[in-house]
């Protein structure tokens with residue numbers, strides 16, 4: 001779970017927070033919006049306008065962006081033909097989900113809303129977003145509407161149901177759907193608010209075994225909730241939420257189908273009102289004494305058992321090596337290995353004053369670089385050039401983040417221009433970075449090397465895209481599936497565009513593609529969809545030769561790195577691919593090179609497709625933390641003969657796996673304990689998380705912690721992140737997810 005982005009917060013909830021005319025006000029707000037022409041026909045813009053109203057005018061009880069995304073992911077997974085929502089309010093969830101259902105090839109979305117005024121608002125906004133062909137808004141109490149839809153034959157089966165209406169009716173409506181056969185094995189339920197404010201009868205029902213349900217039906221349950229009492233344990237405020245308009249609530253008395261069992265999973269997310277990231281500051285504060293004690297213990301141990309120092313070099317042979325990006329685990333891992341195993345002078349630089357790298361004893365000096373000023377990267381480039389000049393840097397190892405890769409390439413060119421001679425740098429030139437990083441250029445380039453690529457097309461108009469998606473198949477040819485990626489747009493846009501195409505109906509595909517407004521200014525890549533496991537690699541390339549290489553299964557979100565053994569077929573395939581690209585780069589090709597691959601099929605017959613290239617260091621380099629030979633690989637940059645002879649350095653075997661405790665403690669320990677205390681999750685699920693966490697603590701390694709260099713771990717968790725959170729609270733800086741290992745806080 002990420003932290004809530006405060007800038008997304010709606011205005012606070014008042015005592016009366018709905019049904020006071022604000023729903024109609026919302027319609028006036030949207031239809032008189034200066035951007036109305038762009039809102040028309042665009043579900044995304046209609047949702048943005050609803051959010052704008054909630055943030056600047058009045059609170060709205062919508063599901064919100066964070067929780068909405070979870071259900072959208074579920075829709076993409078389940079691909080429901082028919083989805084039903086109970087409780088539509090002003091249509092936020094309806095527009096968001098119906099758009100996702102359409103994108104996943106679905107046909108129908110039923111929004112059931114009891115209040116006719118709200119239902120009229122939904123219908124109006126659904127029309128405005130152009131989703132009227134898939135959405136049916138049904139006015140009336142959910143139980144009556146479900147029964148009516150079933151009897152008229154309009155609704156025969158529900159693939160995915162979203163429950164977000166009157167909390168006590170969750171269980172009774174679910175049972176009704178079971179009895180009518182609308183919900184069958186394979187149907188998926190997504191229920192909002194079961195954690196907060198809580199819905200114990202619903203959770204109890206979906207977690208009961210067949211035997212328990214039968215016993216309760218027959219009235220033999222000992223001491224449990226009385227069958228039929230669906231308000232038990234739900235707060236009085238929630239039970240009376242709609243009492244102003246519907247004085248007496250009525251429920252279906254359906255017995256349900258006790259033979260159905262559900263697999264259940266609780267997912268925490270945020271209401272649009274927000275959860276302050278103060279909690280994370282508190283976590284850092286409460287764990288501070290433990291970390292401080294750990295630092296002291298490590299310090300004493302380090303004094304008693306110091307690491308052996310590399311032999312000093314004769315006068316004049318000591319070089320200065322600069323590593324940039326030392327706030328990140330990858331930059332620190334490289335400096336750590338170099339400082340332990342080379343006698344050269346190591347200096348580090350990064351853009352943060354509070355960088356955990358500045359306190360690392362691996363560095364002799366830390367320098368702060370200037371942050372790029374908006375789109376102007378010059379201040380950053382100038383400050384880096386200044387460091388290279390003033391410190392007489394002999395070798396620069398660039399470990400900067402992806403956003404600075406092109407600028408870093410430019411720095412190499414300018415440094416050479418200034419010196420009038422070759423400047424040794426582990427950094428590709430700007431044009432190489434662009435060629436490898438831009439999705440379409442990369443695929444074209446790889447194709448030119450005769451290496452396998454997923455079928456990909458660059459398109460600058462909707463017609464081009466439609467032509468490819470709806471093109472005729474040869475006889476016997478299987479239906480191919482594609483995804484559509486924006487080119488040169490940020491990764492957030494890409495995350496929203498991973499829709500499987502074409503849809504069943506040609507007109508749906510056409511409608512969808514047209515809504516993306518593909519043009520020469522907004523080009524897209526149509527790419528063959530490949531289903532399979534994803535892998536990432538990290539390589540050090542010097543003068544066109546791969547001198548160090550490792551790879552592992554991709555797991556950015558879990559933040560786990562487990563090396564694939566060099567003897568495996570997959571490893572060899574990925575290495576061969578990387579070597580081919582490196583060779584093609586020639587003598588001037590030095591830098592960190594990493595690829596993302598998808599493997600189609602398994603074992604020795606699997607076929608690898610590269611999907612992306614990152615021409616910069618990958619966090620997987622932490623796998624080398626106990627491999628001294630990595631230092632020699634970097635130093636081979638000083639001697640062409642050595643790099644030509646070097647054996648490829650792979651992480652020492654057995655290689656420990658890496659995790660980040662700051663991440664693990666939140667997702668695998670604190671949250672599960674919280675659920676346990678609140679009685680919200682099954683003990684077995686909590687136990688699984690705890691076991692994972694414990695296993696990591698015992699047998700994995702933290703990517704930041706080091707017994708002989710413990711202060712940077714302390715600074716990361718008790719200075720860097722808290723300062724970032726406090727700053728974010730004060731300035732309202734946009735962030736919704738944090739990555740402990742790259743020290744980045746970014747929008748999801």
Ligand SMILES: C[S@@+](CC[C@H](N)C(=O)[O-])C[C@H]1O[C@@H](n2cnc3c(N)ncnc32)[C@H](O)[C@@H]1O
Pocket residue numbers: 061062063064085086087088089090091092093094112113114115118140141142143164165166169242
């Ligand atoms: C929390 S709001 C739904 C928000 C909406 N799902 C969204 O995220 O945009 C709950 C809605 O359920 C409706 N509702 C409550 N009880 C209902 C019932 N028995 N049948 C149908 N709708 C109901 C309320 O009128 C209200 O509009």
